[in-house]
Structure formats: structure tokens, C-alpha cells
Amino acid sequence: MSAIDHYINDIIVRGGAEALEDGSAATEAHHLLLALATFEDTAAHRVLTAAGLGRQAIREALDREFEHSLNAVGVSLSSYRLPRPSRDPERTAAMGASARLAIERGFATSTGKKDLRPAHLLLGVLDTEIGTVPRALALAGVDRAELMAHVRGTLPHETW
Template identity: 40%
Template sequence: MFDRLTDEARWVVRRGQDHARATSATTIESEHLLVALSEREGTRAQRVLVDAGLTAERLRGLIDQERDRSLRSAGIEPSPIPVSPSASSLALATSAKNVLRRAVVRSTRGKTKGIDATRLLRAVLDQEAGTVPRLLALAEVDQSALLAALGEEDA
């Protein structure tokens, strides 16, 4: 699976790991990949996210809001997450693995077989449930509008 990632997609996964580590997460989630995609300059994925107001800073804030909202709905009062050193390499969580699987499937149907940032973003946005759709709802950003802004995939 990783052999299909372009250099920019590998950068996104590594940067997603950095975001996960910075929040003391134990695994790399799809929302960490989303933040990284918003930072990868020069990509269509980043332009679409930033044009929708989804900068890395705003996404990190939305992730914090969603975490606090989820904890409160479970009857837990949120508190700051203590940042502690984590493993040098974090595993991919199910949500991130599913993103990569969807990207691989999409790449087998297109002219180009590589998985770039745009394909990764499409796979992140394909999620119907989970943190990413909740983040987009909090931001009042339409998933289908983001997908449309990415344009047609190569056929």
C-alpha cells in the first residue's frame, strides 16, 4: 500500500504522525491526515481546504472543540491533555488505514496509479461517519462541495 504513495502523500502521513504526537494521541487518525493535508503547500488538496477556510490552525481548533463536545456528551468534563513523549513511530488507526485503503482502490481505477495529496483528501472526505464529518459540520463546510472543488478524478 505504501509503495503507491507519492512523495507528497508520504509527507502527509509523516506530518499526520507529528500532529498525532503533538496531541498525545496513541495512533494516527484520519483527522491528523486532514490537518497535514491543509499544510502541504502547492497541492490542490491544500488549496481546496484553505479556500473553504480549513487551515491547519482552524482544523486543530475544531478537533479540540469536537473532543470537548464528545467528552461532555459522555458526562466527562474536558481538561487539557498533558503532552508526554510518545513512541517515535505511531501506528495508523482504523480511520487512517481506511483512508489509505480507499485511496488505493481509487488509484486502481485511474490513469495514474500513484496516491497523491488530492487522492488522500478524497479518501478522507469519503468518510460518512467519524471525526472528520463532525469537524466539517462544526465548520459548516459541505463535504460534497469540497469533493466537487477537487474536480474530477482521472478516468
């Protein structure tokens, strides 16, 4: 397997762990974003960090989006005191539709498999105006288009 194959596998496994941790049935695009912010020494990680989007900041932005979306229909998360349910240690999360789309879009931003790098995967996650990722970023005051421009800016000169 090539370095990018290992990296994609790591991102999917880490994204799955993020999904299980927040009680989601499937790995979605925002779980991949958390994973991209976890693995260091990539241009994708550097751009996210420079924008103030470390893993914890993204987690908080996603939590705010969850609460905001519930509030829109009159549900207040603060009125629930849910005990933390036990998890099946052997369970793995399935890949959700938004995660599949993000990876497909990431592939589409590269000129081919040999060109594919972590920054392309980040572009794939960011390249949508619909869904949890753009909503969470907007609520956090992050300009998604500008963030994407910074990611694209790394492509000509950063090899990984």
C-alpha cells in the same frame, strides 16, 4: 520513488507528528487531514484553504469535536487541568484503522497509481459519513459533500 510516493510518505510522517502532539496513540484519518492542510502547492491544499480550512482551523474544529463528544456523556474538558506530559522524542505513532481506510479510499478514487495525486488522498479522508473528520467538519459548518465536489473538480485539469 515517484513524487506521489514521497508525498504519501511525508503525509504519513507529518500525520504521525500530529498524533503525538495531541497525545493520540495512533495516526488517525484526522491527523492525515491536518497533514494534507500543511503541505502547500497541491490542489488539495488549495481547496482546503479556499474553504477556510487551514491547518489551524482544522485543529480548532477537531478540538471542538473532542469537547462536543465528551460533553455528550457529561464530561467537561474545562474541568481538567492536565499538565502537558513529556513525550518520548524517539516514539513514532502507529497507523490507526481510520488512517488506513482513508488511504485505501484515496487510492480507490484514482484510476491507478500513475493517476494518484494529493487530491485523491484528500477525497479518501473526506469520503466517509462516520468518524471524527465528518463530525468535526459538520461542527465547523463545512459542507463535506460540497468540499468533495470542489476537490473532484480539480482532478480533470490540475496535475498536482
